[in-house]
Amino acid sequence: MSDINIKRISYLAKLKLPSEKEEFYSNSLKDIIKWVDNLKKVDTSKTEPLHNVTEKTVSIRNDEVSKSNSVDDVLSNAPERAQNFFKVPKVVE
Amino acid sequence: MKNSISQIKKSLIEKKISVGELYDEYLAKAKSGNNNSFNLVIDRENNISSINDSQNRYDNGNPLPLDGIPLGIKDLFCTKGIRTTASSKILSNFIPNYESFVTQQLLNDGSIFIGKNNCDEFAMGSSNETSYFGPVINPWKNKNSQKDNLVPGGSSGGSAASVSEGSCVASMGTDTGGSIRQPASLCGIVGLKPTFGSCSRWGIVAFASSLDQAGPLTNCVEDAAYILNSINKHDFNDSTSSNHQREDYLIDINNSLEKKIKIGIPSDYLEDVSDDILNQIDNTKKALSKHGIEFVDVEFKTTEYALSTYYILAPAEASSNLARYDGVRYGVREDGESLDDIYLNSRTKGFGDEVTRRILIGAYVLSAGYYDAYYRQAQKVRRLIKNDFQRILNEVDFILTPTTPNEAFKIGDKLDPISMYKNDIYTVPTSLAGLPGISIPSGLSKNGLPLGVQFIGNYFEEKTLLQLAALAEKELSFNE
Numbered sequence: 396m397s398d399i400n401i402k403r404i405s406y407l408a409k410l411k412l413p414s415e416k417e418e419f420y421s422n423s424l425k426d427i428i429k430w431v432d433n434l435k436k437v438d439t440s441k442t443e444p445l446h447n448v449t450e451k452t453v454s455i456r457n458d459e460v461s462k463s464n465s466v467d468d469v470l471s472n473a474p475e476r477a478q479n480f481f482k483v484p485k486v487v488e
Numbered sequence: 489m490k491n492s493i494s495q496i497k498k499s500l501i502e503k504k505i506s507v508g509e510l511y512d513e514y515l516a517k518a519k520s521g522n523n524n525s526f527n528l529v530i531d532r533e534n535n536i537s538s539i540n541d542s543q544n545r546y547d548n549g550n551p552l553p554l555d556g557i558p559l560g561i562k563d564l565f566c567t568k569g570i571r572t573t574a575s576s577k578i579l580s581n582f583i584p585n586y587e588s589f590v591t592q593q594l595l596n597d598g599s600i601f602i603g604k605n606n607c608d609e610f611a612m613g614s615s616n617e618t619s620y621f622g623p624v625i626n627p628w629k630n631k632n633s634q635k636d637n638l639v640p641g642g643s644s645g646g647s648a649a650s651v652s653e654g655s656c657v658a659s660m661g662t663d664t665g666g667s668i669r670q671p672a673s674l675c676g677i678v679g680l681k682p683t684f685g686s687c688s689r690w691g692i693v694a695f696a697s698s699l700d701q702a703g704p705l706t707n708c709v710e711d712a713a714y715i716l717n718s719i720n721k722h723d724f725n726d727s728t729s730s731n732h733q734r735e736d737y738l739i740d741i742n743n744s745l746e747k748k749i750k751i752g753i754p755s756d757y758l759e760d761v762s763d764d765i766l767n768q769i770d771n772t773k774k775a776l777s778k779h780g781i782e783f784v785d786v787e788f789k790t791t792e793y794a795l796s797t798y799y800i801l802a803p804a805e806a807s808s809n810l811a812r813y814d815g816v817r818y819g820v821r822e823d824g825e826s827l828d829d830i831y832l833n834s835r836t837k838g839f840g841d842e843v844t845r846r847i848l849i850g851a852y853v854l855s856a857g858y859y860d861a862y863y864r865q866a867q868k869v870r871r872l873i874k875n876d877f878q879r880i881l882n883e884v885d886f887i888l889t890p891t892t893p894n895e896a897f898k899i900g901d902k903l904d905p906i907s908m909y910k911n912d913i914y915t916v917p918t919s920l921a922g923l924p925g926i927s928i929p930s931g932l933s934k935n936g937l938p939l940g941v942q943f944i945g946n947y948f949e950e951k952t953l954l955q956l957a958a959l960a961e962k963e964l965s966f967n968e
Contacts, residue, residue: 399852407808408816408851410844411832423845423905426853428862430906431796435861437869444867445874446699448726448922449685449947456724456733468585470820480814483827 399424490654490707490967493557493714500546500556500632507543507556507600511535514558514602514684518655521627523640525649527563528571529603540602544692545598552598554718560650560659563604564611565591565702566691570601574693575619576609580840588691589726590660590702597718602656606646609840610810611667611695614911616645618842619901626675626896627653631936638896641671641911647705648675650780658706658715662692665697665798666891667917669927670944672705673891675968676929676938679705680712681915683948684922685730688723696805697728699798699919708967709928709958713737716950735951741958744779749956751776751943752786752884757914761786765890772930772941775963784884790876793869794917799909800853800866801920806843809852813838813860819853844930845905870920877921886956889914891927891940926957929966938966 401421405412412420466479475482491499499505505513518529532539542556566572566584573579587595595601608618616624616639624645626638640649644661648671651659653957661668663681672679680703687702694700704715717738722731753769773783778958815821815834822833839847853862880887893913918925924947927940943960945953961967 401848404851404855407855408829408847409811409835409886410839410847411836412844413518413836420845420848424848427799427845427849428852431800431862431866434793434796434800434865434869437793437865437872439865439868439872442868442871444864445871446698446867448870448874449683449728450922453727454722454724454729465587469817471585472582474815474819474821483816483830484825485789486827 399428492708493503493554493657493711496557497551497555501551506636507539507546508532510556511539511558511600511602514656517653518602518650519850521650521653521655523627523649523653524622525606525624525646525653525655526560526603527573527575527606527646530601535600542598542600542703552812554594554714555598557599558602559594559599560603560605560656561591561601562607562644562647562659562661564607564662564693565660566693567591567601567604570604572604572693573620574610575607575621576838576840576843577620578753578813578834579693580620581672582818583818586691589688589723590692592662593718593721594715605644605650605659608643608645609843610693610806611643611662612806612842613642614666614670614908615639615902616642616671618840620840625899627897628676628937636698637899638898639674640673641892641896643667644705645671648672648677648679651675651705651707658704658711660715661705662700662702663919664695664802665919666912668703668705668753669891669915669925670912673927673929673940674896674938677705677707677775678709678712678926678928679703680716680926681919681924682716682720682950683924685728686948686950687719688721688726688729690723696802697809698805699802705897709954709961710738710910712739712926713954716954730948732948737951737954741954743955744959745952745955748884749781750884751781751783751886751888752880753783753888754791755785755790756784756787756791757889761890761893764895764939765893768890768930768939768941769888771964772960776960779959786880786884786887788876788880790869790873791917794873794920795909795913797869797873797920798864799849800862800914801870802862803846803850804854805815805850807847807854809915810843810847810942818929834902853860873917874921875919877923886953887944889942889944891915891942895933895935895937895939924953926953928957928961928964930964931966935964
């Protein structure tokens with residue numbers, strides 16, 4: 396097992412761990428990764444990965460237009476909105 | 489014994505009680521409950537039109553299958569106009585403007601929702617201690633230390649506790665690695681996880697999409713059949729929803745099984761287990777043997793890899809599913825100067841420790857350089873686990889296992905995540921294989937706490953699984 400770079404992983408997950416918690420999560424992750432490491436000894440050279448357990452064909456429906464959510468519905472939970480948009484701080488200068 | 493759905497319906501039909509009185513009775517229990525089993529309870533006024541409509545149908549002599557039945561709903565199902573939090577801070581202000589498929593079916597069949605049940609945050613936990621709204625307390629007490637508050641199991645801990653304390657007739661839960669069956673077992677009730685693909689995931693806050701499945705927590709097996717009849721339907725909005733023909737699960741539930749049944753007991757599951765747990769298996773075996781059911785030993789080859797596989801795949805899917813919580817479109821936003829700061833602050837402050845831990849595990853096993861070694865390898869081992877089950881289900885009709893390795897433990901007792909994860913050792917393999925499993929109460933431990941056994945059936949064979957469970961329930965007479 397390689398070392399766990401907790402800063403990189405939390406960056407990937409868009410989390411900003413407080414510095415006093417970095418060690419806590421880092422140790423916890425190390426323990427768990429060590430615990431799941433036993434999978435490496437399983438011979439899967441002839442095994443395909445399993446994505447959907449029932450492996451049934453997904454059912455296809457007709458592409459018909461239906462009315463579902465209105466703009467107001469969709470925006471009703473927005474922390475901040477401006478007219479028909481979600482509002483966030485300026486992204487481009 | 490608590491009243492079953494059919495007994496309650498009989499009282500409603502015979503006008504021994506009105507729908508409103510029934511609702512008030514359960515509402516009073518839900519409001520006075522000390523077990524923190526609800527995140528939100530719905531007052532009579534807010535359900536008045538449903539109550540009146542239901543009463544009218546009884547008065548006109550044409551009640552719906554679940555008419556007037558007060559249900560609890562795990563706070564993971566989106567309920568239109570009713571706050572849905574997944575027991576997380578980040579969704580603590582979220583009011584969905586649509587109804588989940590499953591809860592819509594229950595409404596269509598006349599049931600009335602009494603409230604939203606507390607659960608582990610985003611359904612991640614086995615003890616209901618990770619909820620932002622505080623732990624749920626198991627209504628049962630250890631007879632040798634009455635003052636201790638015990639966990640109800642998780643993640644559908646509020647659902648299990650509320651059915652057990654009698655504040656709803658039944659509750660809808662979800663099961664990813666045992667989250668219906670394990671709390672049902674620890675609270676002395678019935679919990680059914682249907683085959684993956686039976687009940688639509690549409691409108692359920694997603695945890696691990698290849699594993700999540702909705703199912704009922706009930707006082708008896710027959711009630712589980714009532715609920716399953718309502719929710720087990722094909723839905724185009726969930727691409728993994730199976731479109732096979734469903735059966736009526738209720739109609740023959742008390743009939744004896746048509747053919748001679750053989751049940752396998754996995755010997756590898758019973759190594760190092762306590763006498764309390766062994767007794768459950770022995771009692772169940774004895775109770776069913778008189779019905780000519782044959783028991784044989786079977787042995788899995790993949791059990792030791794199940795938890796590892798699960799704790800790679802479930803966090804990987806969770807880290808991807810929980811990427812949507814960004815403080816922009818819904819949920820709680822924390823201030824930040826830039827958009828990136830809003831993402832970082834909202835997520836960091838919005839998620840609790842266990843959810844953060846699982847997102848980090850997921851991000852790690854999916855990251856460049858580790859993807860093949862962990863995520864892809866786990867998906868391959870998952871196929872071996874599925875094949876292992878299929879091998880055994882070619883030899884036997886059902887599998888009998890304990891539901892949990894121990895009785896309910898004290899709140900705050902298991903601080904180490906790995907020892908917590910091990911609670912799901914008997915339920916996780918079934919989830920990975922996507923098979924249906926039902927936990928029924930089978931007896932009490934030396935400390936007077938409920939324990940359960942799990943029956944596992946083949947894909948989409950819930951009908952015979954429920955018949956077998958109903959027979960075992962009758963023979964074990966836990967409720968009497």
